Amino acid sequence: MNSHRVYRQWLIWYVSGELPVNQARALRHHLDSCPVCARWFEEQLELWRMLSEWRLPEVTVASNRELEWRLELERSRGSSHAVAYGAAEWAPWRLVVAAAVTCALALVLSLPNRPGVATRSEPGTLVELERIEQVLEDLEMLQQLDLGLDEPGAGPQVSTVGTGV
């Protein structure tokens, strides 16, 4: 029984044309003396022919175009990043640089009272009141420059001066 299995395994290679010559000779000898394996061989041969009947049509032009379009998209993406076509896409240094820049930015933004940057003020806070006071003083000074201290109301109105500045 075990030898039948071996011969049947050989039969598959024989049908697909892959059995070495000496084994093929031994197989033919066995088939002459074993009707069970001979029938099995016939069935395997028929199966091989039947499998060949399943043929498929050519690939459509539309699907080729779709792939070409997707590849073109990939190429354009690649060329915007890489200097040469085919350059390595996997560049670990890019990740390191990006991470470093992100960390630095996050650090700078999170710093309270950064030097050289005006502190953000809430309405009604001391800083806001000081600023309003400063603006009013500036307006007053401008008025005095334009109109003179002795002739109040001779020049343009305060409101228009403010918008003109």
Place this chain on the structure above:
Amino acid sequence: MERAAVPNRDPDTHLMLTFQQGDPSSFTQLLTKYRQPVVHFFYRMIQDPAVAEELAQEVFLRIFHARARYVPKARFTTWLFRIATNLALNYLRDTRMEQCRERTTDVDTGELPWDLPDTSPTPEERLLREARVQEVRAAIASLPPTQRAAVIMHKYHDMEYREIAMVLGCSESAVKSLLYRAYENLRTRLVHLVRPGNAAGSLRR
């Protein structure tokens, strides 16, 4: 150095290496040569034309992306079919339930959505051939995914055992055993057609 690494100076491996070095026309050549075999492989594995097209595109996009990392350890086709087989097996694993339902529906309606138009001379032969192909499709679809992949690569893509073994990541003897079981399963399932003297079988060309 590269030349020594190319197995058996496989021309497709050479094309892949020239593509890696920056020649896009090499990739176009590979695409032209292997697009159809890859689509057909997926179609026979999954039996859905739309999915076959989609997965074939995925294979070539992966090759495109992986060009920088490509190292020729085997023939190009081995690498290509390894990507394709992994995608097909993953797809089958992820959609197992849907596959069962769709297959049942398909067998019920008897539709052959993507088979070659029949050129049999008589209507009777045409019907018999259609019935045989339908049964072959169903029999192949009933195989476990790894057996299915092995049979498709062996029967329809003329791949050697060694190459199939490399694609599936197993030994050559394991592939022989796998194929034996697969063909035996197919024979058992199609025995009513393959038995000599059967009406449908006797009409073969």
